[in-house]
Amino acid sequence: MTDIRRPVPRPSPETTEFWEACRQERFQMPQCRDCGSFWFPPSAFCPQCWSLHWDWREASGSGQLHTFVIFRRQYHPAFPTPYALGVAQLEEGPRVLGRILTDGLDRLHVGLQVKLVWDHTGEWNIPAFQPVYDSGIEEPKVMGILKKLSG
Amino acid sequence: MSNPNRALSGKYAIVGIGQSELGQVPGSSSLGLLNEAMHRAVEDAGLSKKDVNGIICRGPDDIYTHHQRMGELLGIDAEFSTTLDNGGASQILSVILAAMAIDAGMCDVVLCGYGRDSWSRTHRDTATKMSVPLVPREQERSEFNAEVGMFGAVAMHAFGASRHMALYGTTKDQFGSVATAFREHALRNPNAQMKEPLSLEKYHQGRPIVDPFNVYDCSLVTDGAGAVVVCSAEMAKDLRQVPALISGFGTFNNLRGWFHDEHMTDTAARQSGEKAFSMAGIHPHDIDTAQLYDCFTYMVITQLEDYGFCAKGEGGPFAASGSLRLDGSLPCNTSGGQLSEGHVEGMLQIVEGVRQLRHSYEPDRQVADASWALVSGHGGNTVCHSSLILQRGGA
Structure with a gap:
């Protein structure tokens, strides 16, 4: 079963x-x-x-993507693919693993601004993230860290 | 940072190597495969059971006191024995610990090994394929893991690959150049699990697993075992094989985790490697062949940088230039590695390093005049690392 x-x-x-x-x-x-x-x-x-x-x-709930991946192979029947997981750097410092709830998987990138949202699943509320552009807020053009390190 | 004692450099050696049947070995058991590999390693050294008084090993995580099970099969009561728990970094650690134990007078001849039956466990039938996790569920993180949809080592390493691509412009073509180079080596190795050529075009068509990785970025699911015998270089003089002298070693473990600092793009290979090179008194450009822990293509790219074979961020172009091929500037994973020979958690990379230093092969597989080999091990929730520098002895 x-x-x-x-x-x-x-x-x-x-x-x-x-x-x-x-x-x-x-x-x-x-x-x-x-x-x-x-x-x-x-x-x-x-x-x-x-x-x-x-x-x-x-937490303020504001952060940016330290990194992300997209699951293509299905590992668990409760998680249909594709779906994205990210490691978000919260503005307070800690990095938190969570699902990125978005329809725009192809628009994800390292450094993307995200905000904490809730994934309601039965009796649990699981922390998740949402790209800030999905909330109608303009994303910053280029993240400082990327500019510095790739330059 | 402390450095390993240079007085130990070259004082101990790998004098015997062995491996079991490899690949898809239906009905095999990890203990049985390791028993076979250990037996062969002792034979290869020209020693016998009564000479061995140390065992350091590792197998699947659900086998309790693994070394006892091996000693029972081998019929050996050991003066020193233990099981290691650093994941893929354990196998080099077993060699390091063997040298340390002998140096401390705990034992004289140590058998190190790793065996697994991962293919048999996961492919016994179609039902088992999905339901048997390789890491027992009780040993997984109980929160901040599966409830968000996090499963497995592929995704953990893919996080690193994704960030490396963003920071340094590393490309899928460059990951592909690692996969294709090692496949080319595997085709020269009759024992390798992978028998089909892999072009860059075919690589790009691989079944997606967790972006940015497709199936060809991921190491194999293997039944197999490898083992080595460690003793003093003094004792090695009277044995039949050209010894591989343990010239340098190091370990570093970013235990705070893969998500901390820049651990996923600046790995513990850096500090571990610095210790090993310092102990051996040589530099990256002195290395003739590297046998790097290639659980995923990306891990090779970052280790090339972390070990100092190229600058940070240049691992991708370094690999894509053909450097890792047998005729390249740094022949790497010359038996096909875990991506194409078989995934035995780094144990076969130690074995291959020794074979290259013994000049065991015909020219089509041999790194010409190989005298220095670097071997790496990585694992333990992606943050443990161990390094070994071997030198051809008996010159």
Whole structure:
């Protein structure tokens, strides 16, 4: 029997609160009180300075694509192809893996501005991304990093 | 950054090599294949079972205490033995650890090896093809993974390829030049899994898997095993084979992950390679043949840069210029590599490096006058790396 149900997260004690917030469509991540850095996925202490003192902060939801791929071969019956996955660099710093929900697969590129959206699947809200041009906002012409590195 | 002890350079050697039947071996078991390869490696060295007192190995992730299972099959109680868990970086690490263990007086002769039955596991019948994951589900990340649609090593490496293309203008033609060069080598190797020529045109027609990779960018699904015997260079003098001296080694592991910093386009091969070259006291231009961990075409491109064979961003043009071919400036994966010979997690690349240094082949497969070989290993959630520099001994 083929299981077509979509895989669901199996939270750890460190991530339970994160997934609870997702249910209310809030993407929150830890920020260190001592060194100020954000990190993701959530864990018990700051991986930068090992401080135990941190707070949950809600992300602005704004980021850009560090990289992306397009699945052509179907790996799982719940994920018909083609679909895109991206690693988005959030403006707070952490990079987050997620689906890129768009009809314009051929317009994706590294450096593309994206915003966090929610992929509603049964009882879970899974963080995903959407190109900013899909929301009617003009994308910046050339990303600074690309200009610098390819020049 | 620390550097491996130069006093160990050339003090230990690979004196025996072996491999099992390779490719699609219906009904095989990973343990059985490795048993065969290890037996051959000891025979090749002109040693016998009673000489071996160390075992360092690896197999499928679902076999608990793998080295015990091998010792049981081989009938050996070891003074030093363990199983490694650095993915594709494990196999070179086993050779490094063997030298370290012998140097520390833990043992004298170490059998290193890796075996898998991946083709048999996934192709037993049509039903198994989709339902048997090579990494047991319990060992996969339980969140921030499958729920977003993330599956497998192809996509992880494709993320790196995609970014490298954006940053440096690397092209599919350049990935294709890696695949076609290694296929050409495989056609000279009667044991290779791939028997058909691969042109650049045919490469571009490959079945898409995860863009930017198609099927020809991906290494093979293989049943097979490889093994080597490591002992002191002193002891090697009395053995039958030309020793491959372990001249340099290094490891580096970007454990924070593939998504951090520029890990996917500036890999741990850089630091690992620097350590190995420093220990060996040579430079990239001294290398006669490179046996690079080619799980995907892209990984060859970035390693060429990370090891310093060319500048960052120039790996694509370097490969496309024909450098990797047997008659090129850096004959690479001369047995066909994991893309075309068979994917035995880098173990066969060590074996091939040794064969080239022994001058085992007729001219159509032999890197002329090969005296230095670089072998690389990469894996462990895409961030672990190990490097080995071998020198032809006995001159």
